[in-house]
Amino acid sequence: MEGLLAQAKKVAAEAEVFVVSIEETSVEFEANRLKHIQSKETTTVALRLIRQGRIGYAVSTRLEDRHKLVKIAAETAQFGMLARFHFPHRTTYPQVEVFDPGVESIAIAEMIRLGEGLIASVTRHTPDIVCEAGVTKAVTSVRILNSEGGQATYRQSTFGLGIRGNLIYDTDMLFVGDIEISGHPLPESGVVAGRVIQQLELAKNQASVTTRKLPVIFTPRGVASTLISPLMAAFNGKIVQEGASPIGSRLGQQVFSKKLNLADDPKLAYRPQSRPFDDEGVPSQHTPLIQGGAVTGFLYDLQTAALANTQSTASGSRSGGGLPAPAPSAFVIAQGDTTFDEMVQDIKEGLVIEALMGAEQGNILSGVFSGNVLLGYKVESGKIVGRVKDTMVSGDIYQLLNEIIAVGSDARWVGGHLKTPSLYCPGLSVASKK
Amino acid sequence: MPTKEIAQELAKTLKGFDADYIEAHLEETETSHLTYRGKELESIGRSSSVGGNIRALVKGGWGFVSFNHLDELRGKVELAVREARLAGNEKSRLAEVEPVVDIVPGGADKNPASIPLAEKKKLLDEYNEIVWRTPKLQTSIITYGDGYKKTIFLNSEGSYIEQERADITLRLHAIATEGSDVQQAGLSIGSRGDFEAISGLHQQIQEKVEHAVALLKAPQVKGGEYTVVLDPVLAGVFVHEAFGHLSESDFIYENDRLYQIMTLGREFGLRELNIIDDPTLSGLRGSYKYDDEGVLATKTYLIWEGKLVGRLHSRETAAKMKEEPTGNARAVNYHYPPIVRMTNTYIEPGRASFDDIIGDIREGIYAKNWYGGTTSMEMFTFSAAEAYMIRRGRIAEAIRPVVLTGNVFTTLKNIDAIANDLDMNQGGGCGKGEQVPLPVSNGSPHIRIRRCLVGGK
Incomplete structure (x- = not known):
């Protein structure tokens, strides 16, 4: 890395080398049986430089490509954006616990045992179900070095356990599933199995809904598949800067229900999105985005922050090997005090949405969505009576999140990016095929 | 050592293992991208990647190892076979296919990576100008990406195939706003490496941009x-x-x-x-x-x-x-x-x-x-x-x-x-x-x- 940086400094005013290496092993089950064992090693080397005031960029899989990286980065700098920032100096970083050596040392045999146990629990409940499952462990190493003296490194462990089950009767198909991810090894699969079994129980009967406006409870998975993509876009400093976020000009204003609180938090211990610094070497921070329904912040990387005349929120992220851009680390919606059962009991006729398909395909910036209920239940007189099918729902996330009736006391992680409770909202348009 | 020689060396290695089937892929890729957000070229970059994988089948179970470093490939084959053995618990079954030795040239595929960045930028600048001429348009995102990939496939049955492919994509989103209403329209075009296919879209882009603005007035249909x-x-x-x-x-x-x-x-x-x-x-x-x-x-x-x-x-x-x-x-x-x-x-x-x-x-x-x-x-x-x-x-x-x-x-x-x-x-x-x-x-x-x-x- 030092060699690459030294060479880059010869052609540029400032330079930065970013190297990320991932070692991942996964055990995968198909049709209830062990099928694949995979090991993946990936290295990405990115060189970013500021040359004659402009940003140049090159990516490779090998540090040895020193000469080529410098040449390409210098070439792209002719056309690159004007740099409005300097690479960060050496600094101190918050202590964020993200590495458990126990993940690295967990044996493949143990991962197989976990996956088999998970499938056994689910098939014991519903013998006809056909499951795919996966158990994955990964260790990621991140290193940053820049010409301004900045240097930083961390190692991160993640362990994941997921299952997707498919149950077919004639041409009727039911899909259930869940996933759990942690920075620690997961010692057992009971939590994931329990959630899947609950889905199977609730979906045992079928129910139909009428085409009209109905109250709705989004479970944590339902929140993830319906409401989160538009929010991630709306709080992205870059979209705000462009004037394309519907809440971009409403900092400090009440936009959402007073019951809603949202933050971006990369400092939570042993979470897969946590880190001591972002992909530009800026120390991690907790960023409140919605407090009591008011918009309190947006997410910025160095360049976007400079353009918006503010500070980076340590949200520089390099997904897919590209230049850093603002992105949330982990969205955390604070839990409330209403239990899921209390929400259900409050509904005369309504829906519980566990998974919505297609909501993210539309114009997510506007907040208006439509989706097909992949897994959802009908509520009648305070009870879940069965699964709904061939049902489409449409709404506006800004209206829904402004009119929240209750925030659940059941906050949990959905994958790595989101911790949320169930949310209970008054009216969602429902269209159903008869 | 060039990838081709590594592949020929690897072909011999694959045959000496106790597995029902083993295959390898080696790949070299060059890509470039340009992204406009709003008036400015936001990101421009090029990348190159070298990597490969080994996949082994033993008793119906698959082992798979992927990597960026093409050294010590024997060890990687050993790991894939070991993994496959752990996963396997039935009879391996693969449809019979005659082994093939073939070198498929890129053919009509031009290497879009060889087109100077300045030329790509010039075209996108023209498109972006159309976007910015349109009133009520808040912003736009234009993403251009191209890639050129050479792959070598080999397996324990004696196949050895070299193939090349080029790919180009162009996406444009025009975003119009009025108050807190945000509407988008766009287009998405791709080609098998032919830059001409994404040139000359000026008229189409003009129409899409105007459509984004028109949507601000359009009603939403009843479900x-x-x-x-x-x-x-x-x-x-x-x-x-x-x-x-x-x-x-x-x-x-x-x-x-x-x-x-x-x-x-x-x-x-x-x-x-x-x-x-x-x-x-x-x-x-x-x-x-x-x-x-x-x-x-x-x-x-x-x-x-x-x-x-x-x-x-x-x-x-x-x-x-x-x-x-x-x-x-x-x-x-x-x-x-x-x-x-x-x-x-x-x-x-x-x-x-x-x-x-x-x-x-x-x-x-x-x-x-x-x-x-x-x-x-x-x-x-x-x-x-x-x-x-x-x-x-x-x-x-x-x-x-x-x-x-x-x-x-x-x-x-x-x-x-x-x-x-x-x-x-x-x-x-x-x-x-x-x-x-x-x-x-x-x-x-x-x-x-x-x-x-x-x-x-």
Whole structure:
């Protein structure tokens, strides 16, 4: 890395080398049986430089490509954006616990045992179900070095356990599933199995809904598949800067229900999105985005922050090997005090949405969505009576999140990016095929 | 050592192991991208990547090892075999395929990486200027990407295949705002490395940008069932999502109940309905000579005269279902093993004209272009980027983009008219599991669907 940086400094005013290496092993089950064992090693080397005031960029899989990286980065700098920032100096970083050596040392045999146990629990409940499952462990190493003296490194462990089950009767198909991810090894699969079994129980009967406006409870998975993509876009400093976020000009204003609180938090211990610094070497921070329904912040990387005349929120992220851009680390919606059962009991006729398909395909910036209920239940007189099918729902996330009736006391992680409770909202348009 | 010599060395190594089958992929890729957000060129960069993988089969279990470093490959083969042995617990079955030694030149594929960045930037600057001339337009995102990939495939049966492919994509989103209302319109175009295919789009871009602004005034449709006419682009997405994924045999081969649903001969649609997957068409983004298991690509009829007649296979699914391999095992890159994927999937043209199709619709929706689509096999959704009401047999006012949904088993039967104007859409990228975006193309003539569920107020 030092060699690459030294060479880059010869052609540029400032330079930065970013190297990320991932070692991942996964055990995968198909049709209830062990099928694949995979090991993946990936290295990405990115060189970013500021040359004659402009940003140049090159990516490779090998540090040895020193000469080529410098040449390409210098070439792209002719056309690159004007740099409005300097690479960060050496600094101190918050202590964020993200590495458990126990993940690295967990044996493949143990991962197989976990996956088999998970499938056994689910098939014991519903013998006809056909499951795919996966158990994955990964260790990621991140290193940053820049010409301004900045240097930083961390190692991160993640362990994941997921299952997707498919149950077919004639041409009727039911899909259930869940996933759990942690920075620690997961010692057992009971939590994931329990959630899947609950889905199977609730979906045992079928129910139909009428085409009209109905109250709705989004479970944590339902929140993830319906409401989160538009929010991630709306709080992205870059979209705000462009004037394309519907809440971009409403900092400090009440936009959402007073019951809603949202933050971006990369400092939570042993979470897969946590880190001591972002992909530009800026120390991690907790960023409140919605407090009591008011918009309190947006997410910025160095360049976007400079353009918006503010500070980076340590949200520089390099997904897919590209230049850093603002992105949330982990969205955390604070839990409330209403239990899921209390929400259900409050509904005369309504829906519980566990998974919505297609909501993210539309114009997510506007907040208006439509989706097909992949897994959802009908509520009648305070009870879940069965699964709904061939049902489409449409709404506006800004209206829904402004009119929240209750925030659940059941906050949990959905994958790595989101911790949320169930949310209970008054009216969602429902269209159903008869 | 150049990749080619490493591959030849590796070919010898593969034969000395106690496994039912071993294959290797080595890959070199060059890419470049330019992204405009708003007036400025936001990101420009180039990348190069070298990597590979080893996949081994022992007693029906697969081991897979991927890597960026091409040294110590023997150790990686050993690891893949060890993993496969841990996973295996039955008999390995792969469809018989003659070993192939072939070097497939890039052919018509030009290397888009060799076009100077300045030339690419000049074209995109012109497009961006069109965007910024339009009043009420808030911002735009233009993404250009190209890639050139050389792959070497080899296996323990003696196959050795070199292939090259070039790929270009151009996406444009125009974003118009008024108050807190945000509307978008865009286009997505791809080609098999031909830069000309994305040049000269000035007129089209002008129209899309104006459409984004017009949407601010457009009403949202009321949700419910409508007669819907799909343009070739959206009908292509529909055939890919609603039916195509269901014909991928890796979903079916170990799921008895799904297999019963997908019995060959089952009636799916009207007699005029023919659906085809064909990687042998020349110059499309889903085209190739050999798939990523070294199997020769073939044209596969999925639906013929409304009946299910075929499906897409890897060597393993073909053997287990006792059908012929079709050469549809593809991997998005060397980080992943090949899985069953579509290539160029389309509905064959019928006889009706567009006017015939809309002529007798009293009230319906004309849906055009795509935002995206997804499927759970039985149910699917796909979203139009443009939509208009059809009133008394004519295209009427623009409405906000719609999301259409349905159940594959009823919706395909509800197609009651197929036009004669087949067009292939090159702008798509298909996702399955983590493997996204895989270059594919979809196509169709205009089609009419009765009683299609549309989301709305």
